[in-house]
Amino acid sequence: MKKTIITVVGKDTVGIIAKVCTYLADNQINILDISQTIVQDYFNMMMIVDTNKTTKDFALIVEELGVLGESIGVIIKCQKEEIFNQMHRI
Numbered sequence: 289m290k291k292t293i294i295t296v297v298g299k300d301t302v303g304i305i306a307k308v309c310t311y312l313a314d315n316q317i318n319i320l321d322i323s324q325t326i327v328q329d330y331f332n333m334m335m336i337v338d339t340n341k342t343t344k345d346f347a348l349i350v351e352e353l354g355v356l357g358e359s360i361g362v363i364i365k366c367q368k369e370e371i372f373n374q375m376h377r378i
Contacts, residue, residue, distance in 0.1 A: 290339045291320065291369035292346075294353070298362030300331040307360055308333070311353065316341040331362065336369075 296308060305324065312319060317337050324333035342349065350366045357364035 292317075292337050292339050292349075293367045293369060294333075294335040294337060295365045296331065296333040296335075296357065296362050298331055298357070298360075300326050300329050301361060304331055304360060304362060305333065307356060308335075308353075308364070311356055312337060315344055315349065317349070 294308075296304065298304075309319065317339050318341070319335055319337050321336040322333065323335075324331070326332070339346065339349065344352075346366075346368065353364040353366055
């Protein structure tokens with residue numbers, strides 16, 4: 289399993305989750321875990337996804353999600369699980 293951490297941050301608007309999840313489903317990326325919160329009109333979501341079945345290169349996924357984020361007014365970042373774990377070790 290190839291896990292990726294996706295974070296989405298920005299002003300809350302209608303459809304953020306729907307648009308991100310539609311992109312993932314269209315690209316055979318399975319959501320393993322998801323957490324979202326809204327604090328004073330600011331949206332924050334973290335997802336752990338499995339990219340094992342997608343045919344797209346990781347760099348292309350990062351680029352496309354970045355473009356999607358811009359179009360809906362949020363910042364979307366992706367990191368491979370092993371990089372995320374190394375960056376957040378104590």
